[in-house]
Amino acid sequence: MHPEDGFPGRIEERLAAGFDALTPAERQLASHFMRHYPVAGLSSMPQLAREAGVSTPTVLRLVQKLGFRGYPEFQARLRAEIEARLESPLSRHARWTEGVPQSHILNRFADAVLSNLTATLGRIDHSEFDACAAMLADPARRVLVSGGRITHALADYLVTQLSIVRPGVTALRALSNSWPPALLDLQKGDVLIVFDIRRYEGTILQLAELAAEQGAEIVLITDPWISPVAAHARFRFSAQIEVPSAWDSSVALLVLVETLLAAVQERTWPQTQSRMERLEELYDRANLFRRGRPGDGRRGGPD
Secondary structure (H helix, E strand, O other): OOHHHHHOHHHHHHHHHHEEEEEEEHHHHHHHHOOOOOOHHOOOHHHHHHHHHOHHHHHHHHHHHHHOHHHHHHHHHHHHHHHOOOOOOHHHHHHOOOOOOOHHHHHHHHHHHHHHHHHHHHHHHHHHHHHHHHHHHHOOOEEEEEEEOHHHHHHHHHEEEOOOHOOOEEEOOOOHHHHHHHHHHHOOOOOEEEEOOOOHHHHHHHHHHHHHHHHOEEEEEEEEOHHHHHHHEEEEEEOOOOOOOOOOOHHHHHHHHHHHHHHHHHHHHHHHHHHHHHHHHHHHHHHOOOOOOOOOOOOOOOO
């Protein structure tokens, strides 16, 4: 399971990519580590072995299968990943501006965004994506959507569009006093979609835990460093978000959202088409949108 073998570079991704090839004891250790990521890896090797219920040699074998010469090198890499997760906007800006190329910001930013899209699409498991889209297309499941301080805008966008495609879609604000009424009627098999990128928000994790306790299926849209919500998620999609800016980019996250919308629409098109036609009639009656210029073929639909 070495990096040169084509496995993803981050520790958690290497574990997931090579999980099936591990021995039973190594799987037990890997499962413990992923459930308690990243804290479990910060303890000593004997302590990690005790907490996972395996032997110390098992820890060493797994670390070596991950491509590290020993446990100190493994921990150094883990600490670097944690630091990247917790980077503040100011420190990210300082790193990007140090020794930047002389090319224009438009070009540098576009290059970073295109690289983000390539990396994001390359790490998506197609069967997982299709299974998630099929779940979201099931009209028997209610869908709740929530985001964080920045990502609530993506959550709102997803709710606006998905509620046209199918019924039973609700935005859930990340305020704990709004959760009990929303979770009251949550049934087993309903879906909670959450957006959570660094620095991860405790309220989002708490919401996911409560929903999972009620039998909800959790869909997590996160970044490469993986939100702690992943411990409760049935489906997890991580988008590359770094750009030459103090702020992370939402472009790859938005592509994930719009591709999911397209996949759900494709599975529900007869019902979706009927809903959209009725919605157009309501827009017309409300005279909500201005028509396009005569002859240009445009209609005032949901923008």
